[in-house]
Amino acid sequence: MKRLVLIDGSSYLYRAFHALPPLTSADGEPTGALFGVVNMLRATLKEKPDYIAFVVDAPGKTFRDDLDEQYKAHRPPMPDDLRSQVQPMCDIVHALGIDIIRIDGVEADDVIGTLAVQAADAGIDVTISTSDKDFAQLVRAGSDDNGARAGIALVNTMSGSRLDDDAGVVDKYGVRADQIVDYLALMGDKVDNIPGVDKCGPKTAAKWLAEYDSLDGVIANADRITGKIGENLRAVLDRLPLNRTLTTIKLDVDVGRVPTELVLRDQHVDELRALYTRYGFKQALRDLDSGQGSAVTEAASDTGSVRNTAAGYARSPVAVANEPDPALAAPGEYEGVMTREQLAAWVAKLQAADEFALDTETDSLDAMRANLVGLSFAIEPGFACYIPVGHDYPGAPAQLPREAVLDALRPLLEDPDKRKIGQHGKYEMHVLRRHGVRMRGYSDDTMLESFVHNATASRHDMDSLALRYLGYQTTKYVDVAGKGAKQITFNQVAVDDAVKYGAEDADITLRLHRVLSAKLAAEPALEQVYRDIEIPLVPVLERIEANGVLVDADELRRQSADLGKRMLAAQQKATGLAGRTFNLDSPKQVCALLFEELKLPALVKTPKGQPSANEEALEAIADLHELPRVILDYRGLAKLRSTYTDKLPQMINPDTGRVHTSYHQAGAATGRLASSDPNLQNIPIRTVDGRRIRTAFIAPEGRRIVACDYSQIELRIMAHLSGDEGLLRAFAAGDDIHRATAAEVFGKPIGEVSGNERRAAKAINFGLMYGMSAFGLAKQLDVSRGEAQDYIGLYFSRYPGVREFMDNTRQQARDRGYVETVFGRRLYLDNIDARNQGLRAGAERAAINAPMQGTAADIIKRAMIDIHGWLEAHADRALMILQVHDELVFEVDTGFVDTLLAEVGARMVAAAQLRVPLVVDSGVGANWDEAH
Structure with missing residues (x-):
């Protein structure tokens, strides 16, 4: 029987783009998606189909958009790196001799469906090469032995899975092929923005269809379905028929040709050779030149590639940049170091190496309390060792003494001259310091390489990076330690399992460094951010975390008791106002x-359209009734108590008597540091109770707390970036910038500006930096939207450079897909061209704010590095103990305060050369609140 292969080109292009890392050719052209599609095509052609077509979506709207204007409305635009691979893909498909089909007004699914049914009805077996579950509605086996009605099968060439009959569909989805459309209609599709029945997943949809057979049957029996899910079903009954129409593949498209015309043409060998050479597809080029141009790779090439069959994609869905060395994706060889001779041999190897990767295994995630269980090292990809020193389960083999x-x-x-590489190496520094080793020479960190290269492209943990950049599935912690209540600590893990897990960590870290360092080297500005800011900051943060901060637990307990009393009073007052408990x-x-009872208006709704009781909702009605304000007051007190006054005393380290926060460099995409366990950056300072918490952060006897804070740094950066003459002039004169802005906006001498006018100007200054609209400003100032719009108009008329900067920044973000800080850090903005107005507006706000917030983050990091270097010679007299956004906090000997104030202030001011002066405000006190 003849066979037709219909390739869902759009599906594979997107799938390859998201599965494979951002590969590039020698000239820097993106090739990741192209690489995946080409290998899939070569695998398909090896099977020698009789007929073949490559079907892609045509640009523009389809009939489904006319049926539902929200259809696919939330889909972001095609990323530039993917868009640039579409034409090369079409060029290669054409050169391979495969017809490309795109039809206006319909989707590729409809073209494929039409051709599939036509071919099967004509006795031609059909294989649809796709990863899209929607096509399961077309699956059917051949009807008889005479070939009068051939079958339609689905094959996912990248994973090797196949569906060729109704039993296979039922096994995979729990419903028959003829029920797939109804199944999809009930569940909806987030990708295509088709809203289904809320909380109805695959199991529920399959259960309903098993009981009522069809969507019509489910609708007819909706009243019999109980519980919340029944309510959800009944709420969308009117919508479900449209869902069914949207998810039904059209089978009567005028394709303009019949299946038997889709024969494979002769290949354009010279054109293929040029394309494979241009994009660096070495194995494909070798096969072409050896006469096997349609054959998929039989073994990994000497420059790396995919696995040996199409199904190999299931085991290794990601390849590394430009067909890398196979060592970067192959299993490693790992040695457990159990004898002194083995240890001596590895020490010799490490001494001879220019650099090495290392990792530690411990019995706790808390670096300040963790005990060392083992160390691992790698000096070349694929070869690593694990040295167990603390596995103490019954029957554990003898291990070398930890101290030895x-x-x-x-x-x-x-x-310091021996280069070390780690993944989140700050943790290793803490562990080793606690065991008497102060690691120096920490030169590279794969987490930070990934973060600086593209903060939003991936998670930056090792498992995610290994999959994205190496195509390597790492051994997970749960694989060796179990999970849930039965999970064991690493000291209880069998040594043989620990060798594989621990050595792999060092090995994969080294492999990742080889890939990511090359990516950074190709972007000099980003490499400078990494080398000059992020890597030098690692030991600085380790030192701050280890220093910790002294906390007065008794004071916090007193505050907790007071907050508890006031919470009870608020509760009693609320009960009285409500007339019931x-x-x-x-x-x-x-x-x-x-x-419902008090009949107050629900001015704020949840995403599901229900009345909300969050802070915004209560604030909106706080002027209409006394109760919402009482509830807000109660919640504020409860949050302070649970988050800080109750919790902080429990987090005092018993060994140091201090609280040790953790700082995260790879957290916020703008580069701002985040703090956790505990988060000391979110203690409120605008309320008396919030400031009171800071009084519990104290200096020991003979010392003082010193706080140094950049003054209005983001506004100063705005002045620098915009070059606006009015802002530059105000900052150069040392004016109160909010008062100066008010004078400009309201057209009066600066000395005549009222308090309310200054407040309005401050709201405008900060609001515009964060993309505040006239609606938001009106709400904040409690004025009409028109009045707020007038304020903004006046502001821009007085500071035209700011408007020009904002307009230019938005345009640059659209053109390049990212914005930059003064020092070259990038923030990529995937939604800057989104069709959805909300997503696009959010990206535009980020485009304006990120250069300022990111530059401020870079400046204080540069200051911290410089100050840390100076403090090393004075470690017995002063400690840097906290970083909170634009503020640095120190614990200082009383007699050293003046020296520190002068040095720190000067170094913070010198951390950047802007068009306006940087100003640092400083304070000194017995506790943090007094110093702030």
Whole structure:
């Protein structure tokens, strides 16, 4: 029987783009998606189909857009790196001799469906090469032995899976092929923005269709379905028929040709050779020149590639940049170091290496309390060792003494000229310091390489990076330690399992460094951010975290008691106002009371359209009734108590008597540091109770707390970036910038500006930096939207450079897909061209704010590095103990305060050369609140 292969080109292009890393050719052209599609095509052609076509979506709207204007409305635009690969893909498909089909007004699915049914009805077996589950509605086996009605099968060439009959569809989805459309209609499709029945997943949809057979049957019996899911179903009954229409593949498209015309043409060998050469597809080029141009790779090439069959994609869905060395994706060879001879041999290897990767295994995630269980090292990809020193389960094999191992490694680990590579190496620094080793020479961190290269492209943990950049599935912690209540700590993990897991960590870290360092080297500005800011900051943060901050636990307990009393009073007051008891912590009970019993207007809704009881909702009605304000007050007190006054005393380290936060460099995409366990950056300072918490952060006897804070740094950066003469002039004169802005906006001398006018100007200054609209400004100032718009218009008329900067920044973001800080850090903005107005507006706000927030983050990081270097010679007299956004906090000997103020202030000011002066405000006190 003849066979037709219909390739869903759009599906594979997107799938390859997201599965493969951002590969590039020698000239820097993106090739990741192209590489995946080409290998899939070569695998398909090897099977020698009788007929073949490559079907892609045509640009523009389809009939589904006319049926539902929200259809696919939330889909972001095609990324530039993908868009640039579409034409090369078409060029290669054409050169391979395959017809490309695109039809206006319909989707590729409809073209494929039409051709598939036509061919099968004509006795031609059909294989649809796709990863799209929607096509399961077309699956059917041949009807008889005479070939009068051939079958339609689905094959996912990248994973090797196949569906060729109804039993296979039922096994995979739980419904028959003829029920797939109804199944999809019930569940909806987030990707295509088709809203289904809320909370109806695959199991529920399959259950309903098993009971009622079809969507019509489910609709007819909707009243019999109980519970919340039944309510959800009944709420969208009118929508479901449209869903069914949207998810039904059209089978009567005028394609303009019949299946038997889709024969494979002769290949354009010279054109293919030029294309394969241009994009660096070496194995494809070798096969072409050896006469096997349609054959998929039988073994990994000497420059790396995919696995040996099409199905190999299931095991290794990601390849590395430009067909890398196979060592970067192959299994490693790992050695457990159990004897002194093995240890000596590895020490010699490490001494001879220019650089090495290292990793530690411990019995805790808390670096300040973790005990060392083992160390791993790698000096070349694919070869690593694990040295167990603390596995103490019953029957554990004899291991080298921890101190003996550390003594042997100490000269290497403390050598500043021996380059070390890690993944989140700050943790290793803490662990080693606690065990008497101060690691120096930390030169590279794969987490930070990934973060600087593209902060939003991926998670930056090792498992995610290994999959994205190496195509390597790492051994997970749960694989060796179990999960849930039965999970064991690493000291209880069998040594043989620990060798594989621990050595792999060092090995993969080294492999990732080889890939990511090359990516950064190709972007000099980003490499400079990495080398000059992020890597030098690692030991600075390690030192700050280890220093910790002294906390007065008794003071916090007193505050907790006071907050508890006031919470009780608020609760009693709320009960009196409501006329009955209710749970102030229950949004459901609060909504019922406010909006059903008291009939207050529900001005803020949840995403599902229900009345909200969040802070914004209560603030919106706080002027209409006394109760919402009482609830807000209660919640504010409860949050302070649970988050800080109750929790902080429990987080005091018993060994140091201090609280040790953790700082995260790869957290916020703008480069701002984040803090956790505990988060000390979110303690409120605008309320008396919030400031009171800071009084519990104290200096020990003989010392003082010093706080140094950049003054209005983001506004100064705005002046620098915009070059606006009015802002530059105000900052150069040392004017109160908000008062100066008010004078400009309201057209009066600066000395005549009222308090309310200054407040309005401050709201405008900060609001515009964060993309605030006239609506938002009106709400903040409690004025009409028209009045707020007038304020903004006046502002831009007085500061035209700011408007020009904002317009130019938005345009640059659209053109390049990213914005930059003064120092070259990038923030990519995937939604800057989104069709959805909300997503696009959010990206535009980020485009304006990120250069300022990111530059401020870069400046204080540069200052911290410089100050840390100076403080090393004065470690006995002063400690840097906290970083909170634009503020640095120190613990200082009383007699050293003046020296520190002068040095720190000067170094913070010198951290950047802007068109306006940087100003640092400083304070000194017995506690953080006094110093702030």
